[in-house]
Amino acid sequence: MVRRSPITNMFAGSPVRPLQGHISKVHECVKKLEPFFTAVLAKDYEQVAILEREIHRLEVEADDLKHELRLHLPNSLFMPMPRERILDIVTHQDQIANKVKEVTGVVNARKIQIPDEIAELMMQFVLVNISASRQAKKIVNELDELIEVGFRGREVSTVEEMIDDLDNIEYEADKTGQQINNALFSIEKSLDPIEVMFLYRTIQGVGDVADIAQRVGARLELLLAR
Numbered sequence: 001m002v003r004r005s006p007i008t009n010m011f012a013g014s015p016v017r018p019l020q021g022h023i024s025k026v027h028e029c030v031k032k033l034e035p036f037f038t039a040v041l042a043k044d045y046e047q048v049a050i051l052e053r054e055i056h057r058l059e060v061e062a063d064d065l066k067h068e069l070r071l072h073l074p075n076s077l078f079m080p081m082p083r084e085r086i087l088d089i090v091t092h093q094d095q096i097a098n099k100v101k102e103v104t105g106v107v108n109a110r111k112i113q114i115p116d117e118i119a120e121l122m123m124q125f126v127l128v129n130i131s132a133s134r135q136a137k138k139i140v141n142e143l144d145e146l147i148e149v150g151f152r153g154r155e156v157s158t159v160e161e162m163i164d165d166l167d168n169i170e171y172e173a174d175k176t177g178q179q180i181n182n183a184l185f186s187i188e189k190s191l192d193p194i195e196v197m198f199l200y201r202t203i204q205g206v207g208d209v210a211d212i213a214q215r216v217g218a219r220l221e222l223l224l225a226r
Contacts, residue, residue, distance in 0.1 A: 016143040018069040019086055022093055023140045023216075025065055029058040029097045030133040030209060036104055037126045041119050045111055052108040059101040066094045081147065081223060089140070092216045096133060096209055103205035112198055115191065118183045125176045125206060132173060132210035135166040139220055146223070156224050166217040173210035177203060 032055045039047040069090055073083060106112070114122050139162050142155070149155045180203050188196045 016081070016086070016140075016147065018065065018072075019090055019093075020141055020143065022062060022065045022069060022090055023137045025058060025062040026093050026097045027133050027137045029055055029062060029100050030130055032058065033100060033104070033126050033130055033206070033209075034123075036107075037114070037123060040107060040112065041114055041123070043113065045108075048108050048111075052104045055104050056101055059097045062094060062097040066090055081143075085219065085223060089216060089219045092212055092219060093136075093140075096136075096212045096216075099205055099208045099212065103202060106198065106205075107202055110195075110198055112195070112202060114199070115184070115187060117187050118180050121176060121180045121183060122203075125173065125180055125203070128169060128173045128176055129206055129209040129213075132166060132169045132213040135162065135169055136213040136216045138162060139166065139217055143220075151224060159220070160224060163217045163221050166214055170210045170214040173207055177207040 032051055036048065036051040036055065039045075039051060070087065073086060139159060142159050142162065145155050146159060181200070184196070184199060184203070191199075
């Protein structure tokens with residue numbers, strides 16, 4: 001009896017199942033942003049370092065899933081969705097985990113401190129970006145249903161509404177990010193210039209999570225227009 005690898009079994013059931021497995025791992029990584037920044041605000045840099053290592057591990061696991069997907073994805077005309085589209089979506093999903101690893105790595109390495117004046121806004125910002133990742137995961141998990149109904153009917157309307165919700169979450173993330181930037185600008189003269197530069201970079205990096213999640217939704221929206 002020939003034993004198939006887990007990734008082969010996934011493809012045997014559905015060409016999108018590995019994509020869903022990948023976004024689940026990516027979202028595990030993104031969820032760590034909440035305890036990570038909680039530890040940063042508490043100046044608990046021992047916990048910050050522990051969480052940064054956990055995030056790095058999850059990002060590596062997501063990367064492995066991405067490589068497995070690329071390696072085993074069938075090149076078939078009979079797939080229910082274009083091979084290039086699956087590869088495009090997994091690339092954007094992977095960028096989310098990459099961004100989380102990048103941001104948390106810099107914060108941990110530099111022991112960045114979040115000023116009290118922007119601490120509350122920063123946590124709001126982190127949470128809304130996590131929500132964007134969660135929404136992208138929900139949308140990707142609807143692909144099986146979409147394939148089953150041939151990208152037609154009520155399921156398409158449901159997914160379109162979910163994509164609209166993702167757009168709204170990303171808009172809220174942008175607004176909150178701008179509020180943080182404005183608040184930081186008002187106090188930046190009292191801070192070390194180098195630290196200010198890295199604070200702006202951190203804010204931008206966290207905000208990129210929602211931006212990239214929205215791009216995942218946009219790629220899926222193209223499938224609905226087939």
